[in-house]
Amino acid sequence: MSDTNHSDQATILGTLRRVDRRLRFNEGLRSLTVAICALLTLLLLLRILGALFPIPLPSIAVVCGLWGLLLAAYWLWRSTRSRTLGQAAGISDRRAQLKDELKTAYWFIVHGEPTPWTDYQAGLAAGTAARLDPVQLVPMVVPRGAIAAFALAALFALSIWAPLPDAESIFGAAAGLGGGDEDPGQVSAIEDLMAQAAILDESDELLEERAISKEARERLEEALRRLEENDLSLEEMLREMQEARNLLEEGNLDMSTLQEGLEDLGKDLEGSDTLDEFADALQNQELEEAAELLRELAEKLAEMDATDQLGDLAERMDQLAPSDQQELEDLLAALQEASEALGEQDAEGAEQALQDAADLMEALADRMQAQDLMNQASQQLQSLEQAMAQQAMSMDPEQLAELLSQLQQEGEGGEQVGMSMASDEVQWQGGGEEDGDASEDPQGGPSGHATGDPLGGDGKLGDPTRLEVQLEVEVLDTGEEPEPPRPENIFEEESRQEDSALGYREVRQRSTFAEEDVMNVERIPWRYRNLVKLYFLAIRPRDDNGH
Amino acid sequence: MVTDIESQLDIFRRQFKRVQDEIGKVIVGNDEIVKGVLISLLSQGHVLLEGIPGLGKTKLVQTISDVLHLSFSRIQFTPDLMPGDIVGTYVVHESETGEKILNFQPGPIFANIVLADEVNRATPKTQSALLEAMQEKSVTVGKVTHRLERPFFVLATQNPLEMEGTYPLPEAQLDRFFFKLKITYPAVGEMHEILDRTTQADEPSVERVLNRDEILAMRETARSVPIARSVQEYAIQMTMATHPDFASAHPLTARYVRYGASPRATQALVIGGKVNALLDDRVHVSCEDIRAMALPALRHRVLLNFEGEAERVDPDTIIEGILKDTPEPVE
Numbered sequence: 043m044s045d046t047n048h049s050d051q052a053t054i055l056g057t058l059r060r061v062d063r064r065l066r067f068n069e070g071l072r073s074l075t076v077a078i079c080a081l082l083t084l085l086l087l088l089r090i091l092g093a094l095f096p097i098p099l100p101s102i103a104v105v106c107g108l109w110g111l112l113l114a115a116y117w118l119w120r121s122t123r124s125r126t127l128g129q130a131a132g133i134s135d136r137r138a139q140l141k142d143e144l145k146t147a148y149w150f151i152v153h154g155e156p157t158p159w160t161d162y163q164a165g166l167a168a169g170t171a172a173r174l175d176p177v178q179l180v181p182m183v184v185p186r187g188a189i190a191a192f193a194l195a196a197l198f199a200l201s202i203w204a205p206l207p208d209a210e211s212i213f214g215a216a217a218g219l220g221g222g223d224e225d226p227g228q229v230s231a232i233e234d235l236m237a238q239a240a241i242l243d244e245s246d247e248l249l250e251e252r253a254i255s256k257e258a259r260e261r262l263e264e265a266l267r268r269l270e271e272n273d274l275s276l277e278e279m280l281r282e283m284q285e286a287r288n289l290l291e292e293g294n295l296d297m298s299t300l301q302e303g304l305e306d307l308g309k310d311l312e313g314s315d316t317l318d319e320f321a322d323a324l325q326n327q328e329l330e331e332a333a334e335l336l337r338e339l340a341e342k343l344a345e346m347d348a349t350d351q352l353g354d355l356a357e358r359m360d361q362l363a364p365s366d367q368q369e370l371e372d373l374l375a376a377l378q379e380a381s382e383a384l385g386e387q388d389a390e391g392a393e394q395a396l397q398d399a400a401d402l403m404e405a406l407a408d409r410m411q412a413q414d415l416m417n418q419a420s421q422q423l424q425s426l427e428q429a430m431a432q433q434a435m436s437m438d439p440e441q442l443a444e445l446l447s448q449l450q451q452e453g454e455g456g457e458q459v460g461m462s463m464a465s466d467e468v469q470w471q472g473g474g475e476e477d478g479d480a481s482e483d484p485q486g487g488p489s490g491h492a493t494g495d496p497l498g499g500d501g502k503l504g505d506p507t508r509l510e511v512q513l514e515v516e517v518l519d520t521g522e523e524p525e526p527p528r529p530e531n532i533f534e535e536e537s538r539q540e541d542s543a544l545g546y547r548e549v550r551q552r553s554t555f556a557e558e559d560v561m562n563v564e565r566i567p568w569r570y571r572n573l574v575k576l577y578f579l580a581i582r583p584r585d586d587n588g589h
Numbered sequence: 590m591v592t593d594i595e596s597q598l599d600i601f602r603r604q605f606k607r608v609q610d611e612i613g614k615v616i617v618g619n620d621e622i623v624k625g626v627l628i629s630l631l632s633q634g635h636v637l638l639e640g641i642p643g644l645g646k647t648k649l650v651q652t653i654s655d656v657l658h659l660s661f662s663r664i665q666f667t668p669d670l671m672p673g674d675i676v677g678t679y680v681v682h683e684s685e686t687g688e689k690i691l692n693f694q695p696g697p698i699f700a701n702i703v704l705a706d707e708v709n710r711a712t713p714k715t716q717s718a719l720l721e722a723m724q725e726k727s728v729t730v731g732k733v734t735h736r737l738e739r740p741f742f743v744l745a746t747q748n749p750l751e752m753e754g755t756y757p758l759p760e761a762q763l764d765r766f767f768f769k770l771k772i773t774y775p776a777v778g779e780m781h782e783i784l785d786r787t788t789q790a791d792e793p794s795v796e797r798v799l800n801r802d803e804i805l806a807m808r809e810t811a812r813s814v815p816i817a818r819s820v821q822e823y824a825i826q827m828t829m830a831t832h833p834d835f836a837s838a839h840p841l842t843a844r845y846v847r848y849g850a851s852p853r854a855t856q857a858l859v860i861g862g863k864v865n866a867l868l869d870d871r872v873h874v875s876c877e878d879i880r881a882m883a884l885p886a887l888r889h890r891v892l893l894n895f896e897g898e899a900e901r902v903d904p905d906t907i908i909e910g911i912l913k914d915t916p917e918p919v920e
Contacts, residue, residue, distance in 0.1 A: 163872045
């Protein structure tokens, strides 16, 4: 091969390499734009989703990691697709309208055996290649995706500087736009909310009866009234409920410590004939019964043996360990006073001290019951808060106010019935240990109250279960034999033989199955059937009359 | 060597131009037809000219024969024409000694340029007499095979098949035609020119400008043009797209075509493309050359199915669809 041919080849390949580099650059730019667009879209999506639903940081990290992996895989895939100079030659031919001149020359440089004609063609192609300007041939092109990338970047920056509206306002607006359309999910939310509000209503009644946390109740009533007048947003309502719950939880008794103290007191008093029942009642947390027993003991003091029984009683009461609990301290002080009086043989003083102790115990029982109710109310308020916060997304504030006013009306109109049923439900659904004390309410039905956990831990209120049993009809075996057929119902007749009126004859089919199959095969397109029919009609054999 | 090639190219283009100019003295318009006929001649192919009577098909062939310094014979195909009338036959001769011997009397097929006028008016049997001559460039009569002189160039004319008294050419013979060129009605301006030339006292005449050796040299030059594999691949793709059973079949092909083009079609695309490239001052074949050859090389090789025949689909429509939808190779 001559030097001229070598130089021709070098010229062609040099031009093609420069074209190829510029093509790769443009392609890289395009890929980069796509990657940036994808990244910005992802970030924007995460930002919007984060405003609507809080996304935990690990989830964001996982999504970003997956995106990174996908991007890396894409780049790997692109890099494996190596572009050949032949493609650059093809693109150069097309853009410079060379009619496959460079492509042909490159193919013969790489593959073909050189002939005078191919060398001559390569020489011509080299001249053309030398005249080509790769910069003009493949100019740097800003990809169209760059506009989208800029737009996405601007949107993302805007989303950072201008905070996005939160989920509540977005869904609130959406609900407002939704108008009066009945949504099954919304109906369900309202029903749930009604159930929670009914419990709240009941709790309020109980609180009123017990005169507990009047301030909290008044606060809630005020909030409901304002909500009814559309003067209160859902957010404010939730805040009011939180405040009410805080009020309910203020000054709470430490129930577990108190119960432990009572149990210890009962154990200390164990072993005495006189105080055994009292000690048992204390250990079982039956404070009202214990108070009653203490009163009985006070009345029996005068009848007791001064030396043995009273001395034993005084000794046991004297040994009572002091308690850190303020509520128990008064009780212990009264019992101590009784002990001292007994030690001084002062029966009247001891009786009075025991009566005081019984009063204190009753008061303590009442406080513990009230605390229990407050705990229930607080728990229910919390549940309602959560339910409202969750369901408020699909609920119009006006609808909520309407619902609450409806609840209030129901509470006023059918208070007695409602309370009675609510009490029943609480007692029915309570899965834990119950220590109820039901009494007849003179104004209404039975308004029992429960001291156990009415919800049974994490139980949920619902309709009472109804047991419906349908008995299956059974056939009893009486041992009777089935009756034999009666003689008058039995007919006996000889069987008769008759010949058919029609004789046998050979019937031939008009066509065999094979012929029928052939006739059923349709190879003529439907649109030409009429044409074929006309053709065969035209060539059919005719009779003398031409028919 | 470069100088040789350049001189060959120069001679090729100059002589082609001279022939075109001479033909143009008689034939008005139809430049593409003339070019197609000359491309076929230089590609060692035969041409089938189709057009209604009176459009100058025969005149064109006669003019070409006048321009080329070659032997010429004309066969007027009629229904009663027999194969022996074309290829020749043995006749009894009486020698000087009085002995009677059988001598082969060559038929009109023994010429450099054969005009098979109205070829579709003869029966298929007679038409088939051309088969061996067109492909093998030889004629077998009895047990003797007679070589035909090179160049052997058959120019057949035919009327559209719809006309009365015509027989369709057998597929095998159709395939042996390098190009099928359709002569259309001349435009108004061309009609004026035709009238001016043919209704005056002096009718134009042509000179013989190309002899046998020059034609053979031009053929050799045309075959030397290199073609890249990708361009060749494009020609193959075009051919394969006419086959309804292939995966790369065009939708129109799948619907209307019974049989696609044969490898002869691809040969025609490539060799014709080479001549076309030379005429376009190039020494390499491009996809554009292949596209330019597609219609004349493929239209008679695409056989329509029943639906295509019934709907009177023009094969040109199918080929144009293929041309439109077959992408050029990237590299």
